[in-house]
Amino acid sequence: MKTVNLAPADLPKxxxxxxxxIALGILAASxxxxxxxxxxxxxxxELSLSGELRPIRGALAMTFAMTSPRASTPASKSRAFILPQANADEAALVSDARILPADSLLQVCAHFSSKQAETRLSxxxxxxQQRPPRYQDFSDVKGQLQAKRALExxxxGGHSVLLMGPPGTGKSMxxxxxxxxxxxxxxxxxxxxxxxxxxTSGFSSAxxxxxxxxxxxxxxxxVALVGGGSPPRPGEISLAHRGVLFLDELPQFDRRVLEVLREPLECGRITISRAAxxxxxxxxxxxxxxxxPCPCGYLGHPVKQCRCTPDNILRYQNKISGPLIDRIDMQIQVPALPHDQLLKAAEGESSALIAARVERICALQLARQGKQNNALSTNEIDAYCKPDSAGENILRTAMARLDWSARGYHRVLKVARTIADLDATENIAANHVAEAIQYRRALQQA
Structure with missing residues (x-):
């Protein structure tokens, strides 16, 4: 009789x-x-009743943890990893790992029992396939030059954005x-x-x-947004790690759901605590x-008339709390386009041209401070985001009129730093500050 011990016992498996x-432990003990x-x-x-190895979830995460600098023991970095054949491609994405896939328990046993090369796992x-990622192109969007500039x-700079405008103006595009x-x-x-x-569902090398x-x-x-369950699983914000999280119809989300975004927007991590x-x-x-901009959607529309009362508009916009809005760097108006622009062919820069400028600016920021501008700390803001005297005067006036918080003030400075980087200038001038202020408009209140 053999006993299998999955210690520590208080950690759920x-x-x-x-x-x-477990199977190999029993075979070795016997x-x-x-x-x-x-x-x-x-x-x-995972083993089937026939001894076939079935794919598991999280193979790449386990392999990455083995080879990371924070691995539990130095010896774990040099170990080979034997796992199901179906997980081999994703696990092998970690170039430092030695992956030995197998189709069955019998193959694994042969690997240890035989010294012949043909029976050992390779x-x-x-x-x-090193193909450039294929994304939809910015040149498809008609007009909206100000919104395109803001997104650039x-x-x-890695800044968060709120796009506000009537239905059909191109926000989702x-x-x-x-x-x-x-x-x-x-x-x-x-x-x-x-x-x-x-x-979650696995990762495709494509x-x-x-x-x-x-x-x-x-x-x-x-739970779907930030993660949870038993055992805890990553939510949408973690599945968007190093990418984009798009929340359309923002006021339609439950307010309690939106409030959980406040911490990860600040620190870039989410901690899910359960009893176990x-x-x-x-x-x-x-x-x-x-x-x-309002429940009917047509507040400020040049043709269609808004039917909402001031109280309805205020109630609608207040579904998004002040602390959450304060954490969104840029708030952009996306107006309705005139009919003559809609009838024209789409014109504008391609995503490739914009991406080339963005890549150059990101490289500049990494060389200067080791991170993008949105991640600058308070001390780093003082060092890298100081405007000239004219820009500082504009900033003081805006702070007094718009009643910004300290967080809002720092976020405007970081956006201004990015605009100056795009202009290839070290100094943050008055025009950079003015543009950054335009990108932080409070929601229109009635």
Missing amino acids: ESGRFDLP GQIPADELDDYEFAG RHTAEL VAAA LAARFPGILPPMSDLDALESAAVQSL NWKVRPYRAPHHTASA RQADFPAQFQLIAAMN
């Missing part, structure tokens, strides 16, 4: 990934396979094309994003280095939100 290591080599390997896999390498600023102007993903960013996605774009419906719950365990997920996403 889930999924079938322990099947393979002397059916040699036990002296097992310490050089990590194992994960290392698997990922076969990536947002992409260059602009958001859907936003990932195409973001800078290319680094290998580390791509691995982090893929590792989170592997914890999406390697493609910026995530998540657009949950406004009926989504707080605590889970920490990354959530460095770029928020793009969209909304109508």
Whole structure:
């Protein structure tokens, strides 16, 4: 009789990934396979009744954790990883890992029992098709030059954006094309994003280095948005890690759901605490939100008349709390287009041209401060975001009239820093500050 101990006992265990290591432990304890080599390997896999290895969830996340600088022990970084063949491609995306896939328990046993090369498991390498990611193009959007300029600023500095305008003005089109102007993903960013996605439905190598774009419906719950459950799973904000989270019809979301965004917008992580365990997920996403200006949608429309009362408009806009609005860097008006512009062919720069400028600016920011402008701390804002005297005067006047918080003041400075970077100037001038102020308009209140 053999006893299997899954210590520590108070840590909940889930999924079938322990099947393979349990089976090998029993075989080694009974002397059916040699036990002296097992310490050089990590194992994960679900076993069918026939001994076939079935795919598991989170293979890439486990492999990434093994090879990361924060691995539990230095020895774990040098271990090979034996897992199901179906998980080999995603796990092998971690180039430092030694992946040995197998189809069955019998193959794994043969690997340890035989010294013949043909029966040993061979290392698997990922076969990536290095194709440029395919995104929708900004040139498809007619007009809206101011909104396109604002989104370029947002992409260059990593700033969050709220698009506000009547129905059909292109807010959703602009958001859907936003990932195409973001800078290319680094290998580390791509691995982090893929590792989170592997914890849910798995990750496809076809999406390697493609910026995530998540657009949950406004009926989504707080658990769906930030994660949760038992055991905890990542939510939409973590699945959008290193990518874009688009929230359309923002006031239609439950207010309690929106409030859970406040912490991850500040720190880029979400901690989910349960009675039995605590889970920490990354959530460095770029928020793009969209909304109508009023319940009927036509407040300020040049042709259609708004039917909403001032109280209805105020109640509608107040569905978004002040603390959440304060954390959104840029609030942009997307007006209705005149009919003559709608009848013309779409004109404007392609995503490729905008992305080239954004990539250059992001490289400049990384060289100067090691991060994008949106992530600057208070001390770094003082060092890198000081405007000239004329810009400071404009900023003081705006602060007095608009009654900004300290957070709002710092976010305007960071946006102004990005605008100055796009102008290839080290100094933040009055025009940069003025443009940044225009991008932080309070919601129109009645």
